[in-house]
Amino acid sequence: MWNMIPSLQHLVHDLQRCFSDPSFVTHCQLLLGWVLCAGPHNLYHVAQTLRADTEVSRARRHPFDRFYNFFSRAAWSVLACGQHQAISAILRLKILGPLYLVVDDTLLHKRGRHVFALGWFRDAVASTRKRVATASGNNWVVLGLAVPIPWSSGCFLCLPLAFRLRMPGRGQPGCAALARELLEEVAAWFPRRDIILIGDGGYANKTLLTDLPERVTFVGRMRLDAAVYDPTPAAKRKGSTDRPTQGDRGICGPPRFVTSIVCGSTRMTRSL
Secondary structure, eight states, X not given: OOOOOHHHHHHHHHTGGGBOHHHHHHHHHHHHHHHHOOSOOSHHHHHHHHTTTSOOOSSSOOSOHHHHHHTTTSSBOHHHHHHHHHHHHHHHHTOOSOEEEEEEEEEEEOOSTTOTTOEEEEOTTTOOXXXXXXXXXXXXXXXXXXXXXXXXXXXXEEEEEEEEEEOOSTTSOOHHXXXXXXXXXXXXXXXXXXXXXXXXXXXOSHHXXXXXXXXXXXXXXXXXXXXXXXXXXXXXXXXXXXXXXXXXXXXXSOOSSEEEEEETTEEEEEEO
């Protein structure tokens, strides 16, 4: 077995409270196997890297059940691991001011009858302006923390904190609904910090933006044909005969590029 790399020792130690003693040992071994694996980074090759000094026979079942069971049966929580990871990064890097969160979805290409939550989803990498490409696989919505890299000129590293698997079929929550669930979970970890959420145009909709907390600001791209209005005035008192208003109309005709900022119930636009 390999020994833990000294430079990773303090990082691994911060997450020890998220695991039981046996699962923590397995976690450390899988981390080393992932770093040292020279071939495809699937679970079998990672586990085989840990047993590099022992020849594994292909004629019988592999002896890596312990590593496979780590992801399905071991006593540890992915959400708790992401929470402690975020707290450790903020404390060690001394991140002050608002927290910058980034949300996006990614497609993991898979095929086969026995693959859980398999469906046909939009493939952002293969799609173009004129053609929307779809592919078979698992669609994951990921929420990450943008962490500034020390001693760099404004470079950031996105640290994944939480994720949701989008289920195929009608009636299932979409990417924006899953992103809202992730935002509420991560925002509860830091109740006194302002949050700036960054996403693409697919998340700039009412599913994600309706009734955002005042301390959460969303930065994204609006539709080019979006109708922008001033904030809706306060509701009239009960029994009033005044007609309700929708607020004064904002820009007449959208500009070519628009950045939308939504903070609580306040909506503003800025042309680029």
